[in-house]
Amino acid sequence: MDSLYGIFLYAIYLLTMGGIYAVLVMGLNIQWGFTGLFNAGIAGFFAVGAYTSAIISTASSGRHLGGLSLPLWASLPGAMIASALIAWAVAWICIRLRSDYLAIATLGIAEILRLVLKNEDWATNGARGISRIPKPFEDLPEPWNQIAMLLLVLAILLVLYLLLERARRAPWGRVMTAIRENEAAARAAGKNVEGFRIEAFVLGGALMGLGGALMAHHVKFIDPNMAEPLSTTFIVWVMLIIGGSGNNKGALFGAFLVWTLWSTSEIVTTRLPAEWELKSAYLRFFLVGLALQIILQRYPAGILKEHRPIGK
Amino acid sequence: MNELIGFVNFHLIPGIVLGSIYALGAIGLTLTFGILRFANFAHGETMTLGAFVALVVIDLTNWHVLATLPFAMLLTVLTVLVMDRLFFRPLRTGPTVILLIASFGLMLMMRSAIQIIWGVDLETLSKGLAIPWVLFESLRIFPKHLLIVGAALLLMLGVHGLLRHTPIGKAMRAMSDSPELARMTGIDTERVVMATWITGAVLAAAAGVLLAYDTHLDSRMGFRVLLPIFAAALLGGLGRPYGAMAGGLVIGVAEELSTYSWIGDGPLVSPGYKSGVAFAIMIALLIWRPSGLFRGRVF
């Protein structure tokens, strides 16, 4: 096979995954960037979305709930609704907690959700996961199937971006910023701070569910390992902070940049001299960590800084 | 009677041992949180580092595990201070979430470095089986458990002495109460930060060594206990060292008691959910008392 064509296919994959992560990062940006809610349980909402869409869209197998064989237009909204409901329940419990408490509480809830997915076999097939999740456009010939998937992800991303940019400039977004920056003043101005917070949390959670659903359709398989905090929650945080929180462009940029760094670093480390070969996988994460430190020190406010819609 | 002894032997004592180890880890975490204002995700790997230093010392000298503690602590402290200088200090003036992300990067770096240096295999500090003392013909006490709990208690007493009776300890508490006021009082914050890292690293190294002594060690042991330790710190109220001690014990004991057959013959909670117990307690507490058992700082 032509190597340029291979790199082209890899680039499509890289962009598709980057796009899926970007959906997650935008969800976090609503919660943290706009509203200042420290959600460390991204993996939980991600997993709820992924499993919901899997249950809605797979064929009946007898190993898990569902088997509805419904198409994408049902599985994606279904995933968003399920995640939003869970987010609403979490928000109801935790929204009054401040920053670090909220962070560890959501981290704990995500772990409990992961344990539920792992232990409740009747619903999720437990640790063995759900396979044969249909991938949109997979019947098209290569590479058109992959290009179509990428276009779908990018289209969703574009719609989200435009909607969020509008929301950010609208009064709703300005209230969010005000709550983040000075809660007391927002309260004094008669705003229902709790209500706005819950709205932001639920909206962010719904986007994380959408990201999970897209990932499930893209990978065609999910198991509880995919809800590990390391591979989902933390990397999404890194993307947002590196890109520039509070800024939708920054969220997009951070997602693609960090994902590219994360994925392509392996191509570099597998080319290490022979004596390093087995250790190259460990070295890879060392270098990723180091790169993260260097970026943080050079761009402590994120590479793309926040642009206030209004301000002196 | 048998039932009671079984409960003590197999649920309560393991719970207390695990709880003391969690407590040591949680104190370090809560101190760095109180003074530097961020949740340090690299804390688990700091524990792992301590355990591996102990392994090296034992391989070289064949000393008792507890005798390796000073070396493990020393090297861990040095490493942590270097890391603070390189990775945390340049970010100190910025928002604390940046420090949190930096600690995440550091976690990746430390674990990778440990895997490159020591590999990924399972190792042990004390090979073979421990033999218990059997009291009253049924109560089983392990000498190593006594040593672990004893060492943990001594270290906690040490922390107590440091915080209550030394100027730097009082300054640490002051800074944890109010960093702005501490600066306006003329406390040189960098020195307090350094003292905090040293204390946290000493306790983390001890927790790592003791955990490895009780079970075994490998490159991922620290990350494995990081989440229960977070839960313990939060349960006690972030920034509250005494709360962390209590929180660690509560989480450790609760995890072990959750699988006791309180009702009927089977375990109360399916062991598959054991690691969720810590979080369930934590969340229940957050609803009931949002600032932690010991009134932590609410930001």
Next chain:
Amino acid sequence: MSALSDRPTLEFQGISGGYGGSEIIHDISIRVGAGEIVTLIGPNGAGKSSVMNATFGQLQINGGRILLKGEEITGIAPEQAVRRGISYVPQVSNVFPNLTVQENLEIGAWIRRDDFRPRMEEMFALFPPLSERRRIPAGALSGGQRQMAAMAKALMVDPEILLLDEPTAGLSPRFRGEIFAVVRKVNARGIPILMVEQNARQALGIADRGYVLVDGHCRMEGSGKDLLANPEVGAMFLGRRADEETSPAPNPGSEAPAVDGSTTQSMRP
């Protein structure tokens, strides 16, 4: 009341400044002479606290100079300011609530290299209620006692000048009187005091001199007595009974952030 000396203890020369680009105080000149009590009064958001913060390098200063006994200290770091002899009692969180009263005083003496115990006993003598409560956490003290503890802590270093930010805010009238009495007692030991106050009548009553700040500008200055007698000041601040909790705020002003996201001084989350 002591006479003005030639070289004031603390002097602001035309200070302008603010937070993150927006200017809150404009061309402020203030002088605190040796042994004086000077009070700053003005409506909410007039920039009184900003003046205090400027002394500690907590305000971004765009113009002017700050002198301590003739030496420039503009933009100095907080930990340096206290070493130079400026002690500051903020309005809120002015003690370490989880430390005992005695520990608060010990921490207050952090920069002293000598034996501070005599000084501590002196403070307990000066504030008898604290002496009985030296072993309880400062967070458990009543509002008035907490102000005393904060002052005692600030005085542990034997400062050149004491800065008080609204020491009577939130106190009941009875405690307010007590605090003003304490302020005079401290001043009687020769320590000059710069004090921001809402309770203009009582504050001017004990002050040697006062400044009236409005909208970040220094509108008036004069001796305490003159200002009390000034009809304009009376109309502005003293029309309402001075023992009411809050003074009227004719201009909600620049310091209270609006809800439209235009606030500029808060931290990023």
Next chain:
Amino acid sequence: MKKSFLITGAAVVATGISSAFAADIKVGSAGGITGPIPDLVAPMMAARDLAAKHINEQGGLLDGDNYMLVKGDSKCDAKGAVDTGQKLVNVEQVVAIIGPNCSGATIGMAESVTIPAGVVILSESATAPSITDLEDKGLVFRNAPSDAYQGAALADMVMESGYNKVAVTYANDDYNKGIAEVFEAAFKSGGGMITASAEHEPEKASYTSEISTLSRSGAEALMVFAYYGSSGTTIIRNSLENGLFDMFFGADGMRNEEIITDIGADNLRGKIMVSAPSSDTESSSYKMFAEEFSAAGEDPSAVYTPGSYDAAFLMALAIEKAGGTDRGAIAEALMEVANAPGEAIMPGQWEKAKAAIAAGRDINYQGASGSIEFDANGDVAGTYSLSVIDNNGKWVEK
């Protein structure tokens, strides 16, 4: 710090450029190098490398080309496996892939990357029964028997050893849960009694409480379905130290030297038996591999390592048989070189195999892990044996 990073980076780029021009035939070597079982995976990767070394020392592939294994870290996770699979297939342009190790990773990589791309994969350790049913167009192979075989075989062997009442504890991951379920069903239908059964969450510091609850069920032995590193060793240690059980059975995830060094051979001898794919350690195939692998400083009794060697060797035979780097041809050739009939080829006998293929003779690889015969689903049937600890403190087949 920053400077040295740059230097490393430059060195990496330089090696990358130089190796890109060598006459290599690249085969992906995907495995969970990081992730939850790095300790099990490391020796497996080394065994694959040993096969490649043997092949290159004996003339290499086709016209003397270098058999190059390109490592990929599948992290024992479907997302990670898809990621590394994409790079192996598209960037590295490998002609086939060995691995990945874990079942979930294998399903993810196969369904989302390699089946659409027409790349054959051969895993030596993905044992989930569900892999049998993949619609894989003949592209997914494994030379480890499905758990369905092992669970049933273990049930028979436990009963043959004279134990009819057992308690079961299993780690709730796909591998251990799978074996445990098959075992329980087979043991019950064989007339045995499961007195208690409970899953456990791996990677906890203590399991004393769980085991004590199980021990009160009146079982004669404890079935430990776990990876030795993430919970198995701790469970055995906790049980023995507290006198809760003194007889254990396990599956191949427990078969590792570390468990012996950790707890001590004398404490374990006669108390533990584990099943593992029978590699007929008396066969010359296994001995040949074991000798070479030991000489390389590795442990030949580490679980799946004979299979890892075989997988890498088989893939090379398939490429040689296909006579080129066409991905489809390699997939077809794989079954031919593995299955009977044909001239027997043993580990290390690359020159002999090369000559036979050049002469157009059929070959049949007899691997270190046994004779490998793929069925229509790309699976192998398992023969299992129980291993015990011998007087030298090593695992031996009973």
